[in-house]
Amino acid sequence: MKFKLGVSACVIGEKVRFDRGHKRSSFVCRELSEFAEFVPVCPEVAIGLPVPRPTIRLLDHDNEIRLVDTKDNDIDHTQKMITFSETKATHLSEQELCGYVVCAKSPTCGMERVKVYRENGYVAAEKIGVGLYTKALMEKMPWLPIEEDGRLNDPVLKENFVFRAFALRDLYDAMADGITKRAIIEFHSRYKLVLMAHCPKEYRALGQFVARVADHDIKEFFFEYRTRLMQALAFRASRKNNTNVLMHLQGYFKRSLDKKQKAELAELILAYRKGEMPLLVPLTLINHHLTMHPDAYIAKQKYLKPYPDSLRLRYGL
Structure with a gap:
């Protein structure tokens, strides 16, 4: 019996990234596909962002992490992303999901070491970021194995x-x-x-x-x-x-x-x-x-x- 594996949609080759690209993982698609039933999610597309789209990033705004457009901090996607992430994580927690492979460095899906920026445009070196969607997964399902695509090498x-x-x-x-x-x-x-x-x-x-x-x-x-x-x-x-x-x-x-x-x-x-x-x-x-x-x-x-x-x-x- 296959196990359900959550994946960032770009990791299985779906062209949903900001530049119409993907980050297809050979290991996930070739070697795990025999044993796993993929449950793909692109949280950015899920909240209505288009493909292609302007890049987004995590911003340290008054000690609060916000999800904003890279070129315009006033375009803020934080609340929409948090609402979607919490709802989706709750739904997935009831699905007997057995693991999740997320896209590294993504401001929505990154599991660790995601760049957090200051208002002045520089990286806040003292801040260790986690993608907003993956953060909700980790909090809602502390038992769930989660790994980044690159770390699977x-x-x-x-x-x-x-x-x-x-x-x-x-x-x-x-x-x-x-x-x-x-x-x-x-x-x-x-x-x-x-x-x-x-x-x-x-x-x-x-x-x-x-x-x-x-x-x-x-x-x-x-x-x-x-x-x-x-x-x-x-x-x-x-x-x-x-x-x-x-x-x-x-x-x-x-x-x-x-x-x-x-x-x-x-x-x-x-x-x-x-x-x-x-x-x-x-x-x-x-x-x-x-x-x-x-x-x-x-x-x-x-x-x-x-x-x-x-x-x-x-x-x-």
């Missing part, structure tokens, strides 16, 4: 974003028959090693939280769990944490492998820790041993196969 950021999108789809699928205590516990059990790799602190805290699921209203529990889970997974798994998980997995085979096999696996884990080979290498051997020596608990761990192999995202980790 980084293999680590790309892997983390895609993994979170698949994890959120998995969470929704796990609750398809209703949000129940059993469904939450079973889902969480499959993500224990993932959490151990991404955020050991929240791995422990969420484990305690899930243990007390019966003490909460189940829907309120789910909403809090979703946010805490996704925010924990936003921490990128470090080499150190991945090594700890690999060693943890190694322990499950201590009675199944002979001395030579144990040494081979230990050497691969050490080589990964030293940065001499990618994570995929020791994981491939662990999956091989799991096929030969099945273990029900390990087999269901999402850490071993968090997304389709065809995406080839662990090659560079």
